[in-house]
Amino acid sequence: MMDVLGALRLDELSHGLANLPMFPYFDMAHYVVSVMALREQPGALEVSRVSPLACWFSSMLFCFGGAVLSGIMLAEPPVAPLTNSTSVLLASVVWYLVFYCPMDLVYCCAALLPLRLVLSGMKEVTRTWKVLGGVTQAHGKYKDSLLVMIAIGWAKGAGGGLISNFEQLVRGVWKPETNELLKMSYPTKITLIGAVLFALQQTHYLPLQKHHLMLLYTIFTVVNKSRMMLTGSSVSPFAAVESAVYKTLFAGYSPYAALTGEVQESCTDAGTTRRTSSSAKTKESSGNGAAGKRTPAPPVEGQSNSLKAKQESENAGTADCKKSN
Secondary structure (H helix, E strand, C coil): CHHHHHHCCCHHHHHHHHCCCCCCHHHHHHHHHHHHHHHCCCCHHHHHHHCHHHHHHHHHHHHHHHHHHHHHHCCCCCCHHHHCHHHHHHHHHHHHHHHHCHHHHHHHHHCCHHHHHHHHHHHHHHHHHHHHHHHHHHHHHCCCCHHHHHHHHHHHHHHHHHCHHHHHHHCCCCCHHHCCCCCCCHHHHHHHHHHHHHHHHHCCCCCCCHHHHHHHHHHHHHHHHHHHHHHCCCCCCCHHHHHHHHHHHCCCCCCCHHHHHHHHHHHHHHHHHHHHHHHHHHHHHHHHHHHHCCCCCCCCHHHHHHHHHHHHHHHHHHHHHHHHC
């Protein structure tokens, strides 16, 4: 691998990338993209007008969520990332400009595709440093624990997505079905892969130097993110591999599948029978009610005339009796 990189003259580039400072430009790009992602959440603009404090707190979780989550997992103070006053001040300025800039100039300019491509690419560069920093931090405390290094690297690189449910609660939203563990987004997946690779390299299971792995991982994330933005596609490049692994390992035949199908069919048949009998009873009761409430038939015209004549003759007889008396 080193010979290939040497032949392509990428060794100096990898060293330069490894020594590239993140503050302030790359960190600022990370803050801008993160706050814009928050603004594009449903209902975020309404929250920013009703409660600016809740909006600011949500923005800080988007910007520093990885450091907060990794600190909690390592039994460190979760407010430790907020002790860097310069970073918090920079993130707060970005938050204010994205949400409250006059005429919405900052958001409109940052949303332009060419500029957004550059900002997203710079954010992917910071992802490499975050994942590597989490793996290195866990390696310093738990030297032989590969799982802990992967978990901390994953949390530090994708913490904003992993704690999205808590961030939603700050804005008054509760959507447990959006949990990243139930349905991972592309940033969460690519961060997990990076955490695995850097953990394997840190424990010398992956025969590759750190700066070379940083270069390869960064190039892959930046190029793939740019491709997804240009094509408007949200399909993960690992979709085919994920589907094959799932069908092979987790979608095998279950001996209870036939029994489950029979139970469902019997329940369906029983429900249909109940609905049919209930509808028949309803019709029968409605028929009986109609029979019980029959209206009397109107009198025939001939009968009414005879009754009137009989009553008149009786009245005349009564009058004659009175006269004779």
